[in-house]
Amino acid sequence: MYAIDHHDYGTPPSDSQVRVTVEIDGTPLEVPEGTSVMRAAALAGTSIPKLCATDSLKAFGSCRLCLVEIEGRRGYPASCTTLVADGMKIRTQSDKLAQLRRGVVELYVSEHPLDCAGCPADGHCELQDMAKLHGVTENVFAKDGRCSERITHESKARVQALMTDNSNPYFSFDPALCIACSRCVRACDETQGTLALTISGRGLASQVSASAAELFIDSECVSCGACVEACPTAALSEKSIAALARPAEKSVTTTCAYCGVGCSLKAEVIDGQVSRMVPNRDGHANNGHACVKGRFAYGYATHPDRIKAPMIRAKITDPWREVSWDEAIQHSANEFRRIQAKYGRDAVGGITSSRCTNEEVYLVQKLIRAAFGNNNVDTCARVCHSPTGFGLKQTLGESAGTQTFMSVMKSDVAIVMGANPTDGHPVFASHLKRALRAGAQLIVIDPREIALVRTPHIEAAYHLQLRPGTNVAIISALAHVIVTEGLVKEEYVSQRCEKEAFDKWRSWVADPRHSPEATEEVTGVPAATVRGAARLYAAAKNGSIYYGLGVTEHSQGSTTVLGIANLAMATGNLGREGVGVNPLRGQNNVQGSCDMGSFPHEFPGYRHVSDDSTRHLFEGAWGVELSDEPGLRIPNMFEAALDGSFKGMYIQGEDLAQSDPNTLHVVAALSALECVVVQDIFMCETAKFAHVLLPGSSFLEKDGTFTNAERRISPVRKVMEPIAGLADWEITQRLSNALGYPMNYQHPSEIMDEIARLTPTFHGVTYEKLEQQGSIQWPCNAEAPEGTPTMHIGSFVRGKGKFFVTEYVATPERVNGRFPLLLTTGRVLSQYNVGAQTRRTQNNVWHSEDTVEIHPHDAEVRGIAHGDWIGIVSRAGETVLRADVTDRVQPGVIYTTFHFPESGANVITTDNSDWATNCPEYKVTAVQVVKVSKPLDWQLRFRENRESRLPSRREVARETL
Amino acid sequence: MHAEMLVRMVNQIAEFYGTGSAPDIAANETLSHLKRMWAPRMCKQIVEIGSDDPGLSPISRVAVGLLAAAQAQKRVAG
Numbered sequence A: 001m002y003a004i005d006h007h008d009y010g011t012p013p014s015d016s017q018v019r020v021t022v023e024i025d026g027t028p029l030e031v032p033e034g035t036s037v038m039r040a041a042a043l044a045g046t047s048i049p050k051l052c053a054t055d056s057l058k059a060f061g062s063c064r065l066c067l068v069e070i071e072g073r074r075g076y077p078a079s080c081t082t083l084v085a086d087g088m089k090i091r092t093q094s095d096k097l098a099q100l101r102r103g104v105v106e107l108y109v110s111e112h113p114l115d116c117a118g119c120p121a122d123g124h125c126e127l128q129d130m131a132k133l134h135g136v137t138e139n140v141f142a143k144d145g146r147c148s149e150r151i152t153h154e155s156k157a158r159v160q161a162l163m164t165d166n167s168n169p170y171f172s173f174d175p176a177l178c179i180a181c182s183r184c185v186r187a188c189d190e191t192q193g194t195l196a197l198t199i200s201g202r203g204l205a206s207q208v209s210a211s212a213a214e215l216f217i218d219s220e221c222v223s224c225g226a227c228v229e230a231c232p233t234a235a236l237s238e239k240s241i242a243a244l245a246r247p248a249e250k251s252v253t254t255t256c257a258y259c260g261v262g263c264s265l266k267a268e269v270i271d272g273q274v275s276r277m278v279p280n281r282d283g284h285a286n287n288g289h290a291c292v293k294g295r296f297a298y299g300y301a302t303h304p305d306r307i308k309a310p311m312i313r314a315k316i317t318d319p320w321r322e323v324s325w326d327e328a329i330q331h332s333a334n335e336f337r338r339i340q341a342k343y344g345r346d347a348v349g350g351i352t353s354s355r356c357t358n359e360e361v362y363l364v365q366k367l368i369r370a371a372f373g374n375n376n377v378d379t380c381a382r383v384c385h386s387p388t389g390f391g392l393k394q395t396l397g398e399s400a401g402t403q404t405f406m407s408v409m410k411s412d413v414a415i416v417m418g419a420n421p422t423d424g425h426p427v428f429a430s431h432l433k434r435a436l437r438a439g440a441q442l443i444v445i446d447p448r449e450i451a452l453v454r455t456p457h458i459e460a461a462y463h464l465q466l467r468p469g470t471n472v473a474i475i476s477a478l479a480h481v482i483v484t485e486g487l488v489k490e491e492y493v494s495q496r497c498e499k500e501a502f503d504k505w506r507s508w509v510a511d512p513r514h515s516p517e518a519t520e521e522v523t524g525v526p527a528a529t530v531r532g533a534a535r536l537y538a539a540a541k542n543g544s545i546y547y548g549l550g551v552t553e554h555s556q557g558s559t560t561v562l563g564i565a566n567l568a569m570a571t572g573n574l575g576r577e578g579v580g581v582n583p584l585r586g587q588n589n590v591q592g593s594c595d596m597g598s599f600p601h602e603f604p605g606y607r608h609v610s611d612d613s614t615r616h617l618f619e620g621a622w623g624v625e626l627s628d629e630p631g632l633r634i635p636n637m638f639e640a641a642l643d644g645s646f647k648g649m650y651i652q653g654e655d656l657a658q659s660d661p662n663t664l665h666v667v668a669a670l671s672a673l674e675c676v677v678v679q680d681i682f683m684c685e686t687a688k689f690a691h692v693l694l695p696g697s698s699f700l701e702k703d704g705t706f707t708n709a710e711r712r713i714s715p716v717r718k719v720m721e722p723i724a725g726l727a728d729w730e731i732t733q734r735l736s737n738a739l740g741y742p743m744n745y746q747h748p749s750e751i752m753d754e755i756a757r758l759t760p761t762f763h764g765v766t767y768e769k770l771e772q773q774g775s776i777q778w779p780c781n782a783e784a785p786e787g788t789p790t791m792h793i794g795s796f797v798r799g800k801g802k803f804f805v806t807e808y809v810a811t812p813e814r815v816n817g818r819f820p821l822l823l824t825t826g827r828v829l830s831q832y833n834v835g836a837q838t839r840r841t842q843n844n845v846w847h848s849e850d851t852v853e854i855h856p857h858d859a860e861v862r863g864i865a866h867g868d869w870i871g872i873v874s875r876a877g878e879t880v881l882r883a884d885v886t887d888r889v890q891p892g893v894i895y896t897t898f899h900f901p902e903s904g905a906n907v908i909t910t911d912n913s914d915w916a917t918n919c920p921e922y923k924v925t926a927v928q929v930v931k932v933s934k935p936l937d938w939q940l941r942f943r944e945n946r947e948s949r950l951p952s953r954r955e956v957a958r959e960t961l
Numbered sequence B: 001m002h003a004e005m006l007v008r009m010v011n012q013i014a015e016f017y018g019t020g021s022a023p024d025i026a027a028n029e030t031l032s033h034l035k036r037m038w039a040p041r042m043c044k045q046i047v048e049i050g051s052d053d054p055g056l057s058p059i060s061r062v063a064v065g066l067l068a069a070a071q072a073q074k075r076v077a078g
Ligand code: SF4
Pocket: A184, A187, A188, A192, A194, A195, A196, A197, A210, A220, A221, A222, A223, A224, A225, A226, A227, A228
């Protein structure tokens, strides 16, 4: 069922620019060519009865309920599948139409149980609506004897044979309520692109089934919920609404707090609690789609593990003591001031959270710069996309992706590099799959065979399965082919790029040592594959590049980003729809946290702290003198903590102890601090080193904005009151006041007004405009009052695009006899980052522990079988995980995720980092693996204490049947 | 911070800017990167480590020497 406040137009809009005039029941109306008669009528305010149509799916024309009369045409065409034509005269109401429609509804009702009271869809069921509209209240076939024996027999047999499938933790499928409209099947195909559902059987015996008549949990279903949203009855419905058994009271439009796609969601609310989360069909990033995380995994917000009261302790070995907000805040402020008095102004700093809102991040960096009086502020982007900020700023002039997500629909060739969108950015993956099904071609550059290499109806044209750590070499090899085979878009480059830098780059990359043949030995990718991929991308009318952490989290992360921008400029693939350089950013607001001045060298809007005019602007607005020198980055803060010059940290919603590399080093640094104030919703790993715990608020408990990877600022709206009493922006404001630097915002909109005043790319952003437009892509100012969907049209933000020479330098992390394998890391669909949120949901059903993928050959020579415990030893440390023997990884490479603290993936990653930004090299660690009998002692302790050990999929399926 | 780590970081930066550029240009680019991206205490420490540290690459040495000169000038001016 779609959202309670959704007005359905029956079929999707047409994007034609040509307008035609039609007459609906005598009223003239102008609509775009290609619009269905059903949609035209809806636009005119007339709802034509329907069951198999909905405006998120292409018209199918199976229910025959939407019949209309068209002047000059014979019969009664279906309005959902009939397109308007200029001058068309349509009648939507007549006695004959009413009679035909009633007959159809009677037939559907005859096949459907009539006990609406108690049904989860009662009050929001389209069949119930149609029955009411046509006055059908009973099964007339059974009553007046019109019911043929065949129907009775088939119906009974069918219903008896069918059992409700409760195997999915979030939704159930009750075949008895199914009207075989196939909306679910089409949603799985068209919206999600998984093709997990089919309709089997014919006529009245037709029936929906998942994969080969399996339980949903055992099928290919990825639990995105698109089928549930599309279902007009309660056949597919959320278990959460079945449990509450009454219609939602209201719907609040907000933004998902998981990945950087930033899907717009509607939280439906009963008694101040979320009854279900429905994707917003008007959402600009997601177009009415979502994934298992945003759609279903919001239960962590009310999990019993939430911290509900502030706590303090003198030493990290002491027990926690619950205190009042005032005491916790005053104690924190006193401690920070004591440390500054004793060790100097620069001995304290803080971390902003990419999960908090823009307004909250802005306040934390303001507190650090204005109240602490230094620039020791950093954010988790340090460990993910700081090379993106650096590389794109250098080459193009702006530290952000260039397109909208929907731009991929206009791509002819898309490169996906170092990203796994079906797991990390699922809704973007669905958009991409739609483009690929429509004929676009795909090039995957990744050490693993990610799902997009081969999925139903899709096969990548090329998979460049390179060795981890050789990104720069492969990008140079692609560029070499483009330059030496005459594939450069000369006119574009000469008009839009710096000539001297381009000439230098061209002659450098043309050197035969960069050819695919010469680099093959380093990258492991056959030269012919590289040449084919380069030609395909360069020849595309529109070629786009999407990349993820597999690009940035390397010692040459920034170099690869520069190389990617070089490729796009050389082929003219920037500055229009369908092209571009698009970082797939990890966390919901990592773009926003960077935009808001979370880096130690930049004020909001990416302006350097040494820039006098910018600094004076902020000094004027904030009423303090500001430092003109960069502060410490996260790894530098740790180093400084260990050498005794850095003593206090204010950490807003980041779990540094779990997410940062070389855990042992991080733990030693955190332990050396005299005051750690952690503001979080859970007792995270970092909290173990804290002296003050300030309970934060989830995205459901506050107003604000998130900015996604397309630079799209979307509203976050309060659905319920903060569990511990304060939203994060209120906590920071109180801390600042206690530090003696006053902040007095009454609402986050006032913070956004300040951001807009002080940041040129945000000058035009207001809450009112967000309300009107739904979302805004920055830059939004006098030149672009409604925002900027596509960047760099006509010219680059920096003026002329700048090419950089990108020499490949092998990572110092080398394999040798002692550490012969390369470990690389990633994530799975059902879990999110360090897992603090998703581990506290039923998503554990799909992934309840991290495993390590190892190639069958590497496993065999070590005597390792699938499911064995294996010890992984690196130069930094060791851990134990279960083996997943698979050829998704190549020989010599192993792969794991880091969603569970006991996995210790970061215990074994080293402290190598990107040369320009210090982004850690998570993606390459030389290791050895050996078969062992059990996990390490510290891992066993973690497992024992873990918040939830959920049963496996099979057990769940069996229990819930 | 560990001296060894700082030396490695400067060398990585110098290596990037050194590709295809004259050494003096590369040293100036490296200097500019240090000034823009490094915290003052890191700059101070690398200057203390000294431009004659044997671990530094030739371009790094020039860059660290330039940084020391810039800091001395700033002290005089300040
Ligand atoms: S939940 Fe998503 S993947 Fe699963 S069957 Fe429904 S549409 Fe397909």
